[in-house]
Amino acid sequence: MEKIVINGGNKLHGSVSISGAKNSVVAILPATLLAEGTCRIENVPDIKDVTVMLRILSDMGAEIKTINKNTYEINTKNITSNVVKHEMSRQLRASYYFIGALLGRFNHARVAMPGGCSFGVRPIDQHIKGFEALGAKVVMGEKAMVDVKADKLIGTSIYFDVVTVGATINIMLASCKAKGLTIIENAAKEPHIVDLANFLNSMGADIRGAGTETIKIRGMERFHGCEYSIIPDQIEAGTYMVATAATRGDVLIKNVIPKHLESISAKLIECGAVVEDFDDSIHVSMNRRPNHISIKTMPHPGFPTDMQPQISTLLSLASGSSIISESVWDNRFRYVEQLIRMGANIRVDGKSATIQGVEVLHGAPVRADDLRAGAAMIIAGLIAKGTTEIEEIYHIQRGYDHIIDKLKSIGADIELRNDPDNSDQISNAG
Numbered sequence: 001m002e003k004i005v006i007n008g009g010n011k012l013h014g015s016v017s018i019s020g021a022k023n024s025v026v027a028i029l030p031a032t033l034l035a036e037g038t039c040r041i042e043n044v045p046d047i048k049d050v051t052v053m054l055r056i057l058s059d060m061g062a063e064i065k066t067i068n069k070n071t072y073e074i075n076t077k078n079i080t081s082n083v084v085k086h087e088m089s090r091q092l093r094a095s096y097y098f099i100g101a102l103l104g105r106f107n108h109a110r111v112a113m114p115g116g117c118s119f120g121v122r123p124i125d126q127h128i129k130g131f132e133a134l135g136a137k138v139v140m141g142e143k144a145m146v147d148v149k150a151d152k153l154i155g156t157s158i159y160f161d162v163v164t165v166g167a168t169i170n171i172m173l174a175s176c177k178a179k180g181l182t183i184i185e186n187a188a189k190e191p192h193i194v195d196l197a198n199f200l201n202s203m204g205a206d207i208r209g210a211g212t213e214t215i216k217i218r219g220m221e222r223f224h225g226c227e228y229s230i231i232p233d234q235i236e237a238g239t240y241m242v243a244t245a246a247t248r249g250d251v252l253i254k255n256v257i258p259k260h261l262e263s264i265s266a267k268l269i270e271c272g273a274v275v276e277d278f279d280d281s282i283h284v285s286m287n288r289r290p291n292h293i294s295i296k297t298m299p300h301p302g303f304p305t306d307m308q309p310q311i312s313t314l315l316s317l318a319s320g321s322s323i324i325s326e327s328v329w330d331n332r333f334r335y336v337e338q339l340i341r342m343g344a345n346i347r348v349d350g351k352s353a354t355i356q357g358v359e360v361l362h363g364a365p366v367r368a369d370d371l372r373a374g375a376a377m378i379i380a381g382l383i384a385k386g387t388t389e390i391e392e393i394y395h396i397q398r399g400y401d402h403i404i405d406k407l408k409s410i411g412a413d414i415e416l417r418n419d420p421d422n423s424d425q426i427s428n429a430g
């Protein structure tokens with residue numbers, strides 16, 4: 001069983017380069033189903049979610065050429081299957097983007113309900129509402145199969161009742177080939193929505209307004225191949241920014257879009273960090289105990305929910321009491337139990353947490369409950385006194401490209417250990 005082992009106390013210093021965005025690439029890979037030619041995709045992060053997505057495409061019959069570990073050429077012209085089975089779909093949330101992409105390609109998709117991180121109920125009612133508005137019939141079948149079928153997709157206006165990244169992407173994918181104009185109102189504005197729109201437009205789509213709350217998609221019959229480079233990962237960058245500040249280090253974080261990091265920079269500055277933006281890099285340093293602050297997670301451009309566990313970890317050592325309000329997910333504080341094992345003083349009350357800063361965290365055996373919770377455990381290990389061992393690290397491997405090597409290169413004492421003796425494993429039961 002693999003563990004990450006960290007001896008805490010080292011300040012991070014030097015420079016680190018950020019990989020392509022997980023949440024972009026997991027939308028762009030299914031989008032290749034809409035192209036008639038070859039799509040060359042660069043800056044693909046080397047993460048487990050990408051491996052699974054490529055497997056799904058390859059099992060369907062796509063030709064995939066690995067140019068190097070971050071560049072792939074994908075041609076989906078010979079695909080005839082419109083099915084993604086449970087064994088594959090359950091491995092990641094984004095497998096549901098195959099519904100929109102297959103619906104666009106074949107007017108019929110059969111995709112098992114997706115997996116992904118567990119933050120309480122993750123409904124897909126807005127996706128269904130959008131597919132139905134485009135003229136499709138949605139049937140939830142056996143073995144968690146979602147069957148979505150249309151005689152013809154017809155452009156329409158869709159208003160989302162909640163701001164949802166997943167439904168915005170799925171409807172963009174499906175409506176690209178619908179007849180006429182589709183207007184999405186109350187759309188999500190995350191950087192990966194804009195990245196997907198740019199990718200589809202470079203295949204010949206006509207999508208305007210991505211990054212605002214109204215997206216207009218004029219349907220087209222055919223799309224060609226293209227060359228495209230994925231944007232840098234906002235959350236990976238934010239994780240290194242917070243890790244740097246938490247260890248009171250000094251790191252230049254390269255290959256980023258500073259505009260995407262504004263909400264994270266603003267909160268780190270409130271904490272007492274020094275943050276400087278350059279064209280495509282950001283410099284973070286901190287040399288004192290963090291101030292206590294309040295944070296409310298919000299859809300973009302608000303403070304991202306996917307940074308909440310990491311910044312809460314930093315605030316566990318702040319002077320004074322911080323309040324974190326989670327407004328996106330019902331249950332995103334599971335990791336708090338692990339931080340408390342390390343000595344943090346945190347009280348969770350529904351969708352908010354009060355963090356009373358302590359002087360020190362102590363290394364302990366802990367568990368990565370999900371992807372970002374895993375990142376928080378790494379930050380906790382970096383700042384704790386003593387040794388931290390993190391279990392269930394497959395969650396971390398889903399979304400962080402070579403995180404151990406990258407952290408080692410900036411001074412962390414961290415390693416991957418294959419430990420056959422798991423007798424003192426933390427129970428995941430109950």
Ligand code: EPU
Pocket residue numbers: 023026093094117121122123124125126127128162163164165166167188305306328329330371372399
């Ligand atoms: N929602 C509904 N109905 C729907 C869809 C969503 O009520 O049909 C609600 C959700 O329950 C949630 C809110 O809307 O309360 C936002 O959900 P959203 O659809 O935006 O989330 P998602 O698409 O499932 C993506 C990211 C998550 C990130 C959220 C929010 C991907 C693959 N996942 O999830 O990323 O937390 O947006 O920004 O893009 C991560 O990377 O660690 C991660 C979990």
